[in-house]
Amino acid sequence: MxxxxxxxxxxxxxxxxxxxxxxxxxxxxxxxxxxxxxxxxxxxxxxxxxxxxxxxxxxxxxxxxxxxxxxxxxxxxxxxxxxxxxxxxxxxxxxxxxxxxxxxxxxxxxxxxxxxxxxxxxxxxxxxxxxxxxxxxxxxxxxxxxxxxxxxxxxxxxxxxxxxxxxxxxxYLPEGPPLFPEDSLTDKSVGFIVSELIREKVLRRTGEEIPYSIAVTIESFKGEGEGEKAEIHAAIHVDRESQKGILIGKGGSRLKEIGTDARRDIEALMGKKVFLKLFVRVQKNWTRDAKAMERFGY
CATH class of the missing domain: 3.40.50.300 (P-loop containing nucleotide triphosphate hydrolases)
Structure with missing residues (x-):
């Protein structure tokens, strides 16, 4: 410099x-x-x-x-x-x-x-x-x-x-003014980061059983701004019916573990209490469907 x-x-x-x-x-x-x-x-x-x-x-x-x-x-x-x-x-x-x-x-x-x-x-x-x-x-x-x-x-x-x-x-940076406001850390929305945190917990909790056939979408997000609590409903999409049972687990145990893990990180991210509701949906062969991939942001 x-x-x-x-x-x-x-x-x-x-x-x-x-x-x-x-x-x-x-x-x-x-x-x-x-x-x-x-x-x-x-x-x-x-x-x-x-x-x-x-x-x-x-x-x-x-x-x-x-x-x-x-x-x-x-x-x-x-x-x-x-x-x-x-x-x-x-x-x-x-x-x-x-x-x-x-x-x-x-x-x-x-x-x-x-x-x-x-x-x-x-x-x-x-x-x-x-x-x-x-x-x-x-x-x-x-x-x-x-x-x-x-x-x-x-x-x-x-x-x-x-x-x-x-x-x-x-x-090696070129000379120039700041590209983003002083308080910004990322260009991604809170909703995007929340969906990624949920996907991370799925990857960590499912071993090799559900490798890369999942996508997460936020269905509703209330309380993103100021307030004591946020309510988030998210869907986990898989591409085969057999994966749905694996993801939910016996008596819903695995999905509950994923939700608990994700909620902990989301609360740390947002600095407030979060109610998180997860659903599992089958979107057959979405990883080979160009339109479905685009809908999920890929």
């Missing part, structure tokens, strides 16, 4: 393989949970914006779905959206998980970035899970594979070196 009087702002696209820790980093950066996380690949389906306000800069981070090779229509749309984010951004942050090899996914990203004219910063994530010699090997390997502006080792979970990463990114 050339002078303390200048202000810098821009969009930073976070890209990486599934489970690289992009959503965890986003939540760490803005200090609020707006991006859902789980151990399942492709947990993130939409581009989510998180805004970081600094004394002389504003960074608008775009959390993107994990990049991977796929033949499924829904997943192809998701990956296309992730890669397209690099075109719209002012700079690209490639987040790489150093605790595991993701060579196929990383090669796909590398191939895409060959034509990228934006500054690309590499963040080597999960350094808390490997030894220093292994980290140095990663740094040497990737230094030779692409002309990154800088390579920064971090841990999104512990926060180690995350401040250093932000300072590095600041250096």
């Amino acid at each position: 050339s002078s303390a009087a200048s202000f810098y702002s821009g969009f930073v696209a976070i890209i990486g393989a599934p489970n690289a820790g992009k959503s965890t980093l986003m939540n760490r950066l803005i200090g609020e949970k707006i991006a859902i996380t789980s151990k399942k690949p492709q947990t993130t389906r939409n581009r989510i914006l998180g805004i970081v306000h600094r004394p002389f800069s504003q960074l608008a981070f775009v959390d993107t779905p994990g990049v991977h090779r796929t033949s499924k229509i829904l997943n192809r749309r998701i990956v296309d959206a992730a890669l397209a984010a690099t075109t719209d951004a002012d700079l690209v942050l490639w987040l790489m998980d150093v605790s595991r090899s993701a060579e196929e996914e990383n090669s796909l990203i590398l191939e895409h970035l060959q034509s990228c004219s934006k500054p690309v910063i590499l963040a080597l994530n999960k350094i808390d899970l490997i030894a220093r010699p292994e980290l140095l090997t990663w740094m040497e390997l990737w230094h030779g594979r692409f002309p990154f502006r800088e390579i920064v080792p971090i841990s999104a979970v512990s926060g180690e070196q995350v401040e250093v990463l932000v300072e590095v990114l600041e250096k």
Whole structure:
């Protein structure tokens, strides 16, 4: 940055393989949970914006779905959206998980970035899970594979070196006024974040039984503004009848657990008591139906 009087702002696209820790980093950066996380690949389906306000800069981070090779229509749309984010951004942050090899996914990203004219910063994530010699090997390997502006080792979970990463990114922002109001953290509505929190709890509570065949829609939302309590009715859509029973559980036990988990996070998000009612609906083969995917926001 050339002078303390200048202000810098821009969009930073976070890209990486599934489970690289992009959503965890986003939540760490803005200090609020707006991006859902789980151990399942492709947990993130939409581009989510998180805004970081600094004394002389504003960074608008775009959390993107994990990049991977796929033949499924829904997943192809998701990956296309992730890669397209690099075109719209002012700079690209490639987040790489150093605790595991993701060579196929990383090669796909590398191939895409060959034509990228934006500054690309590499963040080597999960350094808390490997030894220093292994980290140095990663740094040497990737230094030779692409002309990154800088390579920064971090841990999104512990926060180690995350401040250093932000300072590095600041250096490459274009000069310009703030892009968003001072009090804004995301461009997503509360309703969108609520639906994502419910989907996260489904993913966490259903193991491998209901992998990616769910979508969540908010049917009604009362008390979003001021007031002591909010009332939310939401539908969880599955694409096969057999999944409905699995999701509801014996005597409704699993759906109740999902609702309890989700309500806890929604109350933390909204800062008030929440009454949450969940329904399960079958939308046959929606993950292969273009119109249904569009209706669910994909």
